[in-house]
Amino acid sequence: MVNYTEILSLFPKELINFVLVVLFSLIIGLEQRRHFAKSSMESIFGTDRTYTLFGILGFVLYTISPTTLIPFMGGGLIIGLLLAIFYYNKIALKNTYGVTSIIVALITYCLTPIIYTQPAWFTILLVVTVLVLVEMKETLFKFSESMNANEFITLAKFLVIAGVILPLFPDEPISEIITISPYKFWLAIVAVSAISYLSYLLKKFVFPNSGIVLTGILGGLYSSTATTFILARKSKELDEDYKISAAIILATTMMFIRIFILALLFNKAIALILAPSFAVFTIASTIIALYYLRLDKIKNKDNKKSYSIESNSNPLEIKTAFIFGVLFIVFAMLTGYVNTNYGTEGIKILSFVVGVTDIDPFIINIFQGKWNISNGVIAMAVINAVTSNNLLKMIYGISLSKKTIRKPLLIGFSILVVIGLLTSIVYLNF
Template sequence: MEQLYDYLPRELVTFILVTVFSLLIGLSQRKISLKREGETTLFGTDRTFTFIGILGYLLYILDPLEYRLFMGGGAILGLLLGLNYYVKQAQFHVFGVTTIIIALITYCIAPIVATQPSWFYVMVIVTVLLFTELKHTFTELAQRMKNDEMITLAKFLAISGIILPMLPNENLIPGINLTPYSIWLATVVVSGISYLSYLLRRYVFRESGILVSGIVGGLYSSTATISVLARKSRKASAQEAPEYAAAMLLAVSMMFLRFLILIGIFSAETLSAIYPYLLVMSVVSAGVAWFLHSKRKRMDNVGPIDEEEDSSNPLEFKVALIFAMLFVVFTILTHYTLVYAGTGGLNLLSFVSGFSDITPFILNLLQGTNNVAVLVIAACSMQAIVSNIAVNMCYALFFAGGKSPLRPWILGGFGCVIVINICLLLFFYFL
């Protein structure tokens, strides 16, 4: 918007912006106040907010150096707003102060527009409009929140903003690239992605179907999501079996994208070598999932995963502790494997790591193996992922039960994904 000052007088542009922004705030506030309080307790109208903004602009330009007129006008406006609040509280028992705060913000629009860049004052206006309109959304969100949800958020802020900066970045074991900072950094990054997935699953896609549950759960943990889906499938009919298998493969597809994010955070070089293969693997898994979904016979919609089955807290201390321990174990194993068995032993270890959580192994490769070629790290990462998919298939078969109608769909879907991924691995080797 600064370009307008080259063609129009600065005072004219500022006056128009202040008037328009004040009117928008007044319109949104009037609509919300009428719904909540009614005409009798409404503070002014949309014109009132517009005049407040214009008043602030006039008093600002009349004394642009000392701001005495602007501050005096703000004091008088605050007094009038205080009297209005007293009357509403005494006669109508309305105690909200949101309107008063918004009126004061409207009064401050003029100096903000005159002194700040356009992105800043537009951001202020957008924030005010959004928070005004989202009142009922926040109320519903607060009602749905668990009692310990703020504690969970505080845990994440503590482990990322307090504990992490305080940890030393010195090797714990001579000759092994393993520091308290690197251990906790990996834990924070993985916990952050898991926490985001947890919030999406609980508050955004709470009433979603099986497919969306698989997509969002794959960002958190494909193994956990597949296990939950397999257990839930025991109560499903034979016609619903392809839908559960499709959701499991969508969780696998999202797992590839999750590792793309992690690899991009810790090693740009490895990302440049591996991203085409992980993207193809993700697309293949999603394509097979869509094929299985299309085979499902059209019946009633499959319901969402039970909340009690899929509401685990990703920031539990024991979960972070287990991840940190696995990271240390894989760091030590990787170091001594490279010392005594070379890259051949590392390739074998990558397949073995698939029987546990492969995230610590891959993050260790990205952080602690500076003497290993990027292509070797990329190959070991893909081998670990393929091995983990095979293990997840076994978990799905086990939790679904021996007589489950889901078994042939699991074997067919996962088998197709594993075969194609192995072909991609061979292509990577011989490229």
């Protein structure tokens, strides 16, 4: 077996670093040549050879005195001055702006100290990032045009709740009744918000014109119940019975995946117990959806029209987070009360009842809490909540959709409800 470490050890470190500097500088320079291929030479100060020489100059001046860095800093000042003069003349003569190429040149000059002082992965990541950012100019411009002020406010909200507020909370239980710590309480909000926010970003920016099926998939990451509500009502306007049925079932498929991800995040032991049953749920619901899509293809084989459904609701509204937090506390207290006074049987009944609400607060609560019940009972409670929620979505779908879509929804959700009830019985033996 070839040992690359031993092979590299045969060469002087300075030689290897010099080759890396020249190689990375040349790659950046070649990218600049391609980027400015249609520009006049007067508007650029250099490309492949110039950038490679910047890298070599940085290597020479750094290795002269790597401790004091005086030659390296002096060379940087001179290069910075020359680039400033070039930029001034570019504005005066060409009336054009933009400092991207100048910044890239300065980064190229700084490659040597980075290679000497930082791990290899960081240097490679830096070069790749520079190449990608320069090449994505038009893409980023179009992306920024599609954003409004609310998008940045939404991003700011997410960064605040995830990076500022979360670390401030203590990780000690709130009380004997509420065994969840403030940290885990807010972590639950962050986790659910992150999944919802990802769904929102995918729907709005990656798949802005997504069809019915993709709407179901992405919406299911956020809320399968809300997606079922939207699609069922939309069915009255569209002649896409089987496709809408498939999309609603796929939204529930994504609910299974979302809940399993939450289980992995908050209680891996429960996640391992739930893995087989959730695999069955996911496979069964996918098969049902694919069957309906096949029926749709047979029915509408000559119809090439594609429909798009607008459902880009913002998942990080303060009101939504507040409601989730209230429900989380309520379910923490309710679960603690039921567990203390009614034990295992009470938890089983409660898990069916919560299906008519947002089940995420209850499920995350039961994942994180320190209950005197077995993991099997916790897994059963999760299955019961999911089954109850599927029953609710079946009622929503049948009540809100047109008549021709009711039978597919009734059959699809009935299969999932039966699987849930049978799976729940299996957990009695845990």
